[in-house]
Amino acid sequence: MNWDIILENLPLYAQGAKLTVLLSLMALAIGFVLSLGLALLRNSHNPWVRLPVLGYTLVFRGTPLLVQLFLIYYGLAQFELLRQSIVWPWLSSPLVCVLIAFVLNTTAYTTEIFAGGMRHIPAGEIEAARAYGMSPFTVARRILIPAMLTRSLSLYGNETIMMMHATSLASTVTLMEVTGVARTITLTSYILFEPYVTAAAIYLALTFVLVALFRVAEKRWANP
Amino acid sequence: MLTAYAATVLSAGYVTLKLAGSALALSVVLGLAGALCKLSSSAVLRTLAGIYTSTVRGIPDLVLMLLMFYSLPTLCNDLIAAAGFEYFVEFDPFIAGMLTLALIFGAYMTETFRGALLTIPKGQVEAARAYGLGPVKTFVRIQLPQMARLALPGFTNNWLVLLKATALASLIGLQDVMLTAKGAAEATGQPFTFYLIAGGFYLALTIASVLILMWIGRRLDLGTREMPR
Numbered sequence: 001m002n003w004d005i006i007l008e009n010l011p012l013y014a015q016g017a018k019l020t021v022l023l024s025l026m027a028l029a030i031g032f033v034l035s036l037g038l039a040l041l042r043n044s045h046n047p048w049v050r051l052p053v054l055g056y057t058l059v060f061r062g063t064p065l066l067v068q069l070f071l072i073y074y075g076l077a078q079f080e081l082l083r084q085s086i087v088w089p090w091l092s093s094p095l096v097c098v099l100i101a102f103v104l105n106t107t108a109y110t111t112e113i114f115a116g117g118m119r120h121i122p123a124g125e126i127e128a129a130r131a132y133g134m135s136p137f138t139v140a141r142r143i144l145i146p147a148m149l150t151r152s153l154s155l156y157g158n159e160t161i162m163m164m165h166a167t168s169l170a171s172t173v174t175l176m177e178v179t180g181v182a183r184t185i186t187l188t189s190y191i192l193f194e195p196y197v198t199a200a201a202i203y204l205a206l207t208f209v210l211v212a213l214f215r216v217a218e219k220r221w222a223n224p
Numbered sequence: 225m226l227t228a229y230a231a232t233v234l235s236a237g238y239v240t241l242k243l244a245g246s247a248l249a250l251s252v253v254l255g256l257a258g259a260l261c262k263l264s265s266s267a268v269l270r271t272l273a274g275i276y277t278s279t280v281r282g283i284p285d286l287v288l289m290l291l292m293f294y295s296l297p298t299l300c301n302d303l304i305a306a307a308g309f310e311y312f313v314e315f316d317p318f319i320a321g322m323l324t325l326a327l328i329f330g331a332y333m334t335e336t337f338r339g340a341l342l343t344i345p346k347g348q349v350e351a352a353r354a355y356g357l358g359p360v361k362t363f364v365r366i367q368l369p370q371m372a373r374l375a376l377p378g379f380t381n382n383w384l385v386l387l388k389a390t391a392l393a394s395l396i397g398l399q400d401v402m403l404t405a406k407g408a409a410e411a412t413g414q415p416f417t418f419y420l421i422a423g424g425f426y427l428a429l430t431i432a433s434v435l436i437l438m439w440i441g442r443r444l445d446l447g448t449r450e451m452p453r
Contacts, residue, residue, distance in 0.1 A: 062384075062430035063423040064391035066402060071423065074409065075416035165284035172395060179287055192298040196291045200283045207282035 002191045006198050009185055016181035017202055023177060024164040027102035031163075034107045036145060039114035053111065060108035065166055068105055073097040073173045094173040106163045113159060117152030118144060153222045157214035161207055168203070178202050226417070229408040233421050236404035240425075243321055243390045243400065248383060250326035255333020262338045273334065280331040285389050288328060293320040293396040321393030329386045336378030340371045373444040380437040384430055391426070401425050 006013075042053045060068065076082055076091055090096050125147065129139045149156075171180035182199035186192050261273035280288070293315055300313040344367055352362040394402035405422035409415035 058431075059423075059427060062388075062427040064388040064402070064426055066391045066394075067419055067423040067426065070406070071416060071419040075419050078414055078416040161281075168284040168286045171286075179284070179290075182287075182290075186294065192294040193302075196287060196295045200287050200291060203284055203287060204279065204282040 002189070002194055005185065005189045005191060006194050009181070009195075012176075012181050012185070013178065013198060013202065016176055016178040016199075017206070019170075019175065019177040020164070020167050020202075020206070023098065023102065023167045023170060023175075024160070026099060027106050027167075028160055028163055030099075030103045031106035031110050034103070035110035035114050038107065038111040039118055039148065040140060040144070042111055042115040043118055057108040057112050060105055061112065065101065065105050066169055066172070069098065069101040069169055069173065072101050094170075094175055098170045098173060098175060102163065102166065105166070106159065109159050109162070110156065113152045113155045114148055117155075118148040120151055121147045150222050153214065153218050157210070157217075160214070161210050164206060164210065165203065226412065226414070229412060229418065230421055233401060233404045233408055233418060234425060236399060236401045237425055239318075239398065240390050240400040240402075241429075243318060243325070243393060243398065244387050247322050247325035247329065247390070248386060250322065251329035251333050251382075251386070254326060254330025255337050258330060258334030259337035259341055262334060263341060277331040277334050280328055285324070285328055286392050286395065289321065289324045289392050289396055292324040292327075293317065317393060317396045317398035320396060321390070321398050325386060325389055325393075328389070329382055332382045332385070333379070336375050336382060337371060339378065340375035341367060343374050344370050373441075373448070376437065376441050376444060380434065380441075383433060383437070387429055387433065388426060391422075 038053055038056075041049050042057070044050045072091075073094060076097075082088060082091065121144065125143055126139060129143045134142065167177055168179040170177050171183055174180070176184065178199045182195040185195040189195075258273050258276060261269040262277075264270060283291075297313045297315050304311050304313065348366055348370075349362055352366045353359075357365065390400060391402045394400050394406070397403070401422050405418040409418040412418070
């Protein structure tokens with residue numbers, strides 16, 4: 001066993017964990033905001049509004065994240081027009097591509113979770129708010145969104161864990177998050193066992209933190 | 225030429241399907257065993273099953289696959305060498321992928337099956353035992369058929385996630401849809417086209433699976449829908 005090599009490389013793992021957490025937080029934060037709006041549209045009575053959102057969530061939930069990531073990171077280079085445009089320096093950066101892919105993916109799942117939570121809100125609550133003279137915007141802000149969030153808290157907790165795990169795919173496009181660090185150490189030190197076990201332990205620890213956080217949140221907000 | 229490459233990509237769908245199907249079969253077995261352990265009266269079995277599901281679900285799929293493909297054979301070889309034998313273990317990407325996915329989705333199936341078994345009213349098991357059915361017969365004749373119906377939504381969900389997770393096996397070198405698409409992308413210089421074809425393959429399978437499982441669900445629900453809830 002070569003645990004000394006892991007000890008020497010602990011700072012590298014710490015950096016990797018920082019990137020893992022950063023990627024997860026950014027993707028989740030952007031995805032959260034987008035999903036709030038999309039979930040409202042997903043439940044719209046107008047099919048021209050509802051169906052495009054459904055199409056988006058179907059495509060992004062029906063294909064592997066790896067395909068989505070490769071389409072954005074490798075695929076976009078196929079278009080000459082895009083390669084000469086001013087956004088190309090952004091789109092050729094692995095960090096930006098990874099974030100775009102993660103946000104598109106987690107937003108699709110989160111939208112469905114929130115939209116599902118919203119469908120379970122008793123119609124009477126909305127009617128009562130309307131009867132009080134609230135505008136549709138106020139109804140959304142004060143009744144719909146809080147009720148939707150508390151109802152979807154446990155499913156959303158699962159999604160945050162899934163997203164955090166999904167950041168391991170960033171290693172396939174050269175980013176040095178926890179899995180990327182582990183892979184690099186296997187290549188530079190010629191050991192195959194310890195680096196991946198260490199990475200797994202870090203993910204386990206991060207998962208337990210998330211589970212604990214959501215347990216607290218559920219006690220605080222989701223009590224009936 | 226493009227159509228020839230596209231045909232190669234889609235014909236690799238056989239590998240993807242074989243991987244998904246065999247992993248699914250194994251994961252159902254693991255899930256049944258896990259659910260029975262979680263519901264057993266033995267504290268040891270319950271704890272073991274708990275450790276299994278929470279560990280596996282706490283580690284990313286990709287990391288588990290790398291552990292299975294690279295770390296486990298290395299560990300075995302070290303142990304074999306330490307024991308003084310000359311034998312070299314090496315995993316084939318298909319076997320490693322199948323075992324990893326089975327392990328992961330066995331954990332998810334455990335939770336799905338456990339939840340479904342808990343929904344079956346206790347009186348049914350008691351009635352079966354009172355009629356003189358043994359524990360095995362009670363499980364096979366009374367609990368299993370009802371569990372299949374109750375677990376179907378969760379099962380569908382697990383299958384859809386499993387199907388997409390097979391793409392990870394391309395990262396350990398399995399020539400599935402994903403890796404073939406990569407090869408075609410590099411050979412033709414048209415990555416977008418070929419990853420799009422790969423994406424379309426997974427999407428079509430997802431939609432087909434949902435439709436088929438909805439049909440099965442309606443069959444399994446026959447005779448239960450009229451009952452008051």
